[in-house]
Amino acid sequence: MKDIKVGLIGFGTVGAGVVKLLSENAALIQQKLGAPLTLKTIADLDVVTDRGVVVPPGVLTTNVNELFDDPEIAIVIELIGGYEPARSFVLKAINAGKHVVTANKALLAVHGQEIFAAAAAKGVEVLFEPAVGGGIPVLSAIRGNLGANRFSTVLGILNGTCNYILTRMTEEGAEFASVLATAQELGYAEADPTFDVEGIDTAHKLCLLVSLCFGTRVKLEEVHAEGISSLSPVDITFAKEFGYKIKLLAIGKCDGQRFEARVHPTMIPLNSPLADVDGVFNAIRLAGDFVGPVMFIGRGAGMNPTASAVVGELMDISRNIHAGISRRTSPLGYPDASVTTLPLKPMGEISSKYYLRFSVVDRPKVLSRIAGVLGDNGISIESMIQTARSAQESVSIVIKSHEAREADVRAALVQIDALEFITEKTNLIRIEDNLE
């Protein structure tokens, strides 16, 4: 077996983790592969800052082309993130005949089709387990041992920043803004947290999960993405009274004809294992026609867990190189030619249970008028909580609906929010109940 040489683009936190892992567990990896896996070159614009890991002399370069031009390098790891220059670098690596491992969900969610086509044309691999769920080996499982299933659902807590913020809001009854500020101080949230807290990062990851689970292409711009910035502690409290916890969920569903792909705050049962996934942990729950529900939980980001997924992919490709083969499976588990473009179900047509919080002036018949409008729109009420009466302030009427069509609910809310006793826009949170 021959020594396999690897090049790394992007020497940030995860890059340093990969250096550390390949060094600390070199003997284990060599034992398993039968040959060493060696990091030959690291390209980064900054080759000066100390990343806290030992890099042998001659490994660091500011010239990324050294990787593409080096015939010894068989695999290129892309860890710079974002669209460009990541896209160009990945395509250059592929065109130079290198296999690629990337943690870049944004890149694959938007330019995946172009990259996968280029890789197919050159007969090289593009693997991306580290792009979803950090160290959790969920993509490998979908492409691998779960591959005989038709999946109906994939749900995920995929963003550690949001989950950390929601966990603290839930535990402390704190406001979003104050928890975000603390998270930023602790380094759990970026200075500009938009990508994370508005659900965009989660939507990127959902695109990949949906493609793997349902064998369909997904347009990122069609994915409904709502974040957590408008969540209020009062909703978290009411959720608990109904027996729920609020999580930012990525939800993919498929009935074989059309699929759903949406990201939004979601109430899930307090006693479901998913509800206990707190802090920076991620979780993915799949439902397959034969396996039934299966769930994966682990650290969704960070230096070491993500490095575990990167090196796992390096080992997978190395086994192929040693066996003299390539692309034993295709990047999405489905042969590229058979990946379809199923239609995405519009949000108005999805069906869900709903939590609706109405802010009303406390006067007689308010509830009956709200219930009347809901009923007129075909929405039936499963349970209701009304807060203590108050002549001065507006009070809350909180309703949990039975399964209803989103378009009907939205139509009802337009009518209700126009009623004279409504003091604020009604708050809607979707409920996922069936998570045994």
Add this chain to the structure above:
Amino acid sequence: MKDIKVGLIGFGTVGAGVVKLLSENAALIQQKLGAPLTLKTIADLDVVTDRGVVVPPGVLTTNVNELFDDPEIAIVIELIGGYEPARSFVLKAINAGKHVVTANKALLAVHGQEIFAAAAAKGVEVLFEPAVGGGIPVLSAIRGNLGANRFSTVLGILNGTCNYILTRMTEEGAEFASVLATAQELGYAEADPTFDVEGIDTAHKLCLLVSLCFGTRVKLEEVHAEGISSLSPVDITFAKEFGYKIKLLAIGKCDGQRFEARVHPTMIPLNSPLADVDGVFNAIRLAGDFVGPVMFIGRGAGMNPTASAVVGELMDISRNIHAGISRRTSPLGYPDASVTTLPLKPMGEISSKYYLRFSVVDRPKVLSRIAGVLGDNGISIESMIQTARSAQESVSIVIKSHEAREADVRAALVQIDALEFITEKTNLIRIEDNLE
């Protein structure tokens, strides 16, 4: 790509699931593999009973040798369970150059070394994802994307019968015997439940997990196996007061020098995701040096989930056949030659927190004498509950210890149980606390 033909030995519940899956999802499987996967022959002593699935004419046979002698059959699935004739059939299949997929944990836990050696000599695969955790793809993950990690711990809820019984005991405060009887009526427990409730089935599965995680051979007879038959509802109640739930856990640990492999009722924190794994669900929690903790939850048995794992392995082997290779990885993830035999840590040397329930006559100084003996043996107390006083009956003193050596705890209990005010043998349950 050529059509791959499969033979099945054992047409029971899981076998029927495999027939159903290969039939219902034939198009999906062909789409992913690029060629059909066809069940050509099913061997069973009973070819008459209706299993509720359609079998084409000419597929069923009572003569198992038809499978071994058929050059068209590339993969043999063994689903008869037990040691013999399963062992002979698997060895015959291997010697006939067939790849093998088996769900037989008992066979591999006891005869794994012989079977893996035979497979290595013939250059064929032996895959066994269905043997542990039903449809949960945990073995594939350990051999695959998590492969760069050194694992320190593997914990599992691996027996659905025990978990169902414990869940009902916990929810209803019921006695073991009465819940077992109901479980037997419902078909969740065998007429002779010994293998399940005494932890032996769990120990079989632990042997496989330990071998994959730590790269070591394990002797089944050295694994400490305690079942759930002596658990009492009162311990479940006290567990809850301490913030714990009782689960039958398989526990493997490794410090690189020695390993632990033990099965026993264990208290785990109520708010850990593992504690919410109820009923017939299974879960496996790994801790790797880079990935950190990662957990898998799913249906641990049954026709469809286990069939999912069987066919997942068939697809894995099919991909190798199509690529013209074999044994891209070895059965245990480590090359057979590098699997070692680490020493097993004797139970007396393990370290754990302990729940100790003392049954005592209620009189002065009882607690101080118990605490004194514990202290003399180096065991310190973290918290304590004493039940309501009663002059007539014996009362319980329940103690949660800090981390202690098992041998010290046992020595202390021998001394304490000899004290004149002790009315019953002291009950000991180990605690696993650190399961974030």
